[in-house]
Amino acid sequence: MTQEPKSPAMGTLAGMETGADALNAYSKDISFVNSVRPACVTRPKDAKDVQQIVKFANETKTPLVPVSSGAPHFRGDTVPSVGGAMIVDLSAMKKILLVDRKRRVAMCEPGVTFAELIPEVEKAGLRLNMPLLPRKSKSVTGSMLEREPVLMPKYHWDISDPLACAGLFFGTGDEFRTGQAAGPGTIAEQWAVGGVQKAPYGPGTASWHRMIQGAQGTMGIVTWTSMRCEILPSLEEPYVVGSLQLAPLLELAHWLVRLRMVNECFLLNGANLAAIFARRWPEDYVKRKAALPPWVLFYTVAGYEYFPEERVRSQVQDITEITQRLGIEAQRAAGGVSAREILRTVQRPSEEPYWKLRAKGACQDIFYLTNLEKIEGQIETFLHLGEKAGCAASDIGVYVQPIVQGTSYHCEFNLFYDAENRRESDRVREISALGTKALIAEGGFFSRPYGENARMMVNRDAASVAVLNKFKKIFDPNHVMNPGKVCF
Amino acid sequence: MALSKDVYRAFEDVVGAEYICDDPVIMPSYHQTEFAAVLLPQNTAEVQAIIRLCNKFSLPFRPVCTGWTGKFAKGSLYLDLRRMNRIIEINEKNMYAVVEPYVISAQLQAELMKGGLHLNVKGAGSNCSAMLRGHGHLDQTTSGDDRNHLAIEWVTPAGEIVRSGSLGSSDEWFCGDGPGPSLRSILTSAVPPGVTPGVFTKAAMKVYHWPGPAKFPIQGVSPNYSLSEIPPNFMARYYSFPSVAKMFEAENKIGESEIAFELMGFNVAMVAANITTSNEEEEETFRRLSREVQGPGFFVIVAGNSAADFAYKRRVLEHIVAEAGGKSLASLEDPRLEGILLCQCIRISASIRETFRPGGMFSSIPVMGQRDLTIQWAIGAGKAKEPLIAKGLIVDDGGAFFGWGVEQGHLGKTEIFCKFDPQNPEAKAAVEAWHKEQSTRAFKERYFALLAGQDEEIGRGLSNYHIWWNEIQKELDPNRVSPEGGALV
Amino acid sequence: MGLEQYKGDMEMCCRCSTCKFIPMQRVSGHDFVNVCPSISRFNFHSYSGGGRLNIGAAMLRDGFQYTDRLLDIVYNCQMCGACGVSCNYAMDMEVLEPIQEFRIRCVADGKTHPALDKAIAGLRAHGSMVPPTGKRGDWAIGLGLKDATREKVDVLYHAGCLTSYDPSLQKLARATAKILQKAGVNFGIAGDAEICCGGRAYQMGYQEDFLRQARENMALIKQAGIKTVVTACAEGYQAFKVLYDKFKLRGDLEVLHISEFVDRLIQEGRLKPRKKVGLSVTYHDPCRLGRLGEPWVHWEGKKVPGDRFVFDPPKTYRRGTHGVYDPPRNVLKSLPGVTLTEMTRIKEYAWCCGAGGGVSESNPEFAQWTARERIREAESTGAEALVTACSWCEKAFDEAIRETGSALKVYDIVELVEAAIS
């Protein structure tokens, strides 16, 4: 669609590296996918560099594996599936392009991490709708493109949120801007008339951002994204509700989200809360786990510009009516963890070392989407299966996140293990495979198919895969974009 | 134009003799188009069979629901979906409803309200399909555009049945995205007007909390419906401001404070249209209200989940309005008018009184996206209406444009109408010229691009999206039996 | 004039489909949302009120082309007027009038329906829309009623064709007479001299036959010096009150439906329903008593040139606002032991019984389908009985119940009043 590109020489590609250390760093991650060594690593500095790389790849049929977050990686999506691949490490693209308080939007390049962006948006009085405790090196763009669940379901109107627009190169090497950013005019021209890159849909009938989200870099490479931001509250009152049973907490979460009374709102089991807050391992972890209730629902009530105390008061009053009806109680702390501490913690990326690695150095995540009725049964199934395979249910972390304003739920199991311990890692691998299968059988929807069980996840829906392959053919006709991922 | 006997028979075998008609005499009721035939499929299987035959015989088809105006190719098949009108599921716990295409918003809304839920009713009116893509009065709290769809059952133009998201993988409707990239990238709105090629045969739509009564207490006889009482914790007001800037400042703060159930930035011409029952009364009311307001304004509905919530929201609203120098329109504080507006805006979604009643036709430039930016453009487009008003070619609405914040001001919608008599050629020509001029200006001055068909220049200006879209269509619809364009709803 | 006078109205149709449904504010669920029997049964848009206008406008523009399908569309419409009410919630335009004129045009062009021709032939021969089963006044034998053509009375009770001749419905005429007797009203009947009001002929499109009946009826009334006519069927009510007025034949004759009259008599204390009836009921508004019973509004004027579809002098549309809705309900509420539960589709947006527009003659299957739908709705209220105020409705419902085996009972309001005062 663009003019025939002139083939750049490989040596001229940005930040080209072929040294063994560099290659080894990208040849495996914490997941169980096969280790495959890339042929080289490039580190583009800007969009032009990216375009050159994509052109080169098309001409030489070199597989590209885009990476935007820093290590450690967990899901196998940044490990090449085929030999001879070129890693496109975007972590050097670190510009924050726009923070606009009035329009509640920010825009940055893919190398920008949560740790880098958060202070910038906060300065403007804004905040991000974050995933749960991303690692410090996690790319904001990467997180949004992966459709990671976010902590504030109330502001999660659409599963594509908080992504607004994106600038990218399709696998063909053609430049494209999604949503409002598409035009008319260049980004600078849009800014000049007061336009920002906020509205996600279009241009035309399609909502192109949805095509690159969840694609794991198989459709193209993104050079910037913009995102909707929320206003920094002037008052925040966090609460925890502990319970032996999950059911009343789910019911409460449903109402909190439905009535849009709370900002952060999620559920963790004791194992995960302990893993997040334990200081000394393993004693502190064990002690905390014992002290914590099996299930904890966390939520924040907030006030903004006008009469914040009154707002919080009226909402707390309304929430109390619901908790009383459900026979549960909202508190300021549970099992030695204060709600305030949780709030402070989840509004930032994880401290180092990354919380999922603190226990045993490695972690396998099994996550999927489901509905309110099925969560409990599915969790029971998975924990039972874990027990049978020799992993105590109380050691398995569980995270339940209401998403898209309560229309579905992200459910995640975190299996902490020692990667050096063969028996342990084999067991986790087995639980992961069997668990995925069992959850699928019980209606779990694996919308983000990663790792070695990805085939199992996508094979459920041949009709959708057939359509996706039509898109793939259009946007990446030479099959250079991260081949072997998703269903391509 | 007519189908051959054999072809007709093939379609007849699918839907039954009673549900196919090719008599030219019925065609004037189908958008004045000479359709090869009109078919009334009953379910997904019939739709699929029809589309397969369309591919076999190279016949283009268009699926339509209640069917406002539309442009269709001569000789195509009209799939009137009115027999596909079931509510498949209302899932209260997971906040969605699954409907077939011909369930109208009024029906779904009435069912939802019984369980404390409601939905985004599109501006086309509650008399239109509940699964439309679009915007409406309630966007402030119920989102809009393509953002309310979850899983969709879709018959592709090649005649395949695709069930997107969780539906295809888990037989559940809660999610429309994945595995992997989302088919919602193209499943934005197939039925109607069928801009996504193929037919949506079922769709899950997000629903929202409804803090009001299970049923509005309507009294009176048409067209004089009113509420016997304003439901508890509800309030509707119209505020006018000294300037557009002040109005937008207040609109934005209301969005940010999350206090409005609905915010509709229309001027008193549209208020007058909504609260009156005839053209004459409307004109008179517009004149009277124009004298009462100080400038541009908006209509707000506040709805509390509890008395305390309501009191808080109301207090903030009054504070914001006062800060921006706003004034409540006293005559609309009359509970009778307040009730009428509540109903018009929540249950009817206004539309027909505002659009068609005066002259029989309206021409509109709708803009989705960034509210402050599009307001800037709309001020000019409104000014450009004034000479037409002065000449009596279009209805005098004070040069109005309208719009509102979507998702509590994160996004927005701005629109401007010319209402006119389509039987008057001079008016028609003037309105067309205005439309062209203002949309061209929007593009040239980088405000937005109005997409109507596949305009080369606009496509080039927008990342060549038109070429990509064409490629997608070619892949999905190799025999090109599902053309673009079509009925409004 | 004819259809041409409604060219502008037909062109105003924006094809919003609102005329297929009850007014949106009244939609209270998924079910019982349709208001037009014709589109509900035949589905193609051309069977809706709007579709009919679209076709009318096209034919005015391009010339009339009669096909079997067109006539199928034309004669499968109860002329119930529900489309117009729903449309006129928002729009300023005539809907039922052009549909009526289209029919008249078809008849004038000789494009008639054989069953309707037959009914009209009967009318011309016997002055009745139903075949005579004896002498017209036989139902009154033994009641000692005055002959209004010979004796001076204040009120003429016009029994109507169906009530007079149908052996199973004559009870309604007798009940009406007894009620009037009990209240001490000085009334009479025309007995064998009574002739059809002509209303159904008009709905069928036979305007001349209607006018002949109207003139003859008015001549009789004038001659007898009658000031007030009471009817107990909605067809007769609408003919005398609305249609005669439309053609400027009514003069200052007062026309009352029995429900209005009884309501008045009860309020004045002249009728005291004391006997417990003990029945839970739901009430069916007959189209021609309800929305189409609204007074005629005489208007003549011109479109004001310019942007709006407005007229000089301003036009007042008949939107169904002033139909007879409350009197029958007041009467039911005053009957001891009667509890009224409303259906979803009531008053101005009531669903038709199916018998209107000659459909009971031209397509009995469709008429019954329409009645069955109403029975289903009545059953959904949980009431024991469906009460109506028109013999044509009662007949339609009786037949539907016979067919479906529904346990629902059907009464005319006069039957219940009679029970409460005897």
Ligand code: SF4
């Ligand atoms: S007749 Fe009235 S309600 Fe029906 S489609 Fe036309 S304008 Fe709409």
Ligand code: SF4
């Ligand atoms: S008059 Fe009655 S049956 Fe005829 S089109 Fe109108 S609503 Fe339908």
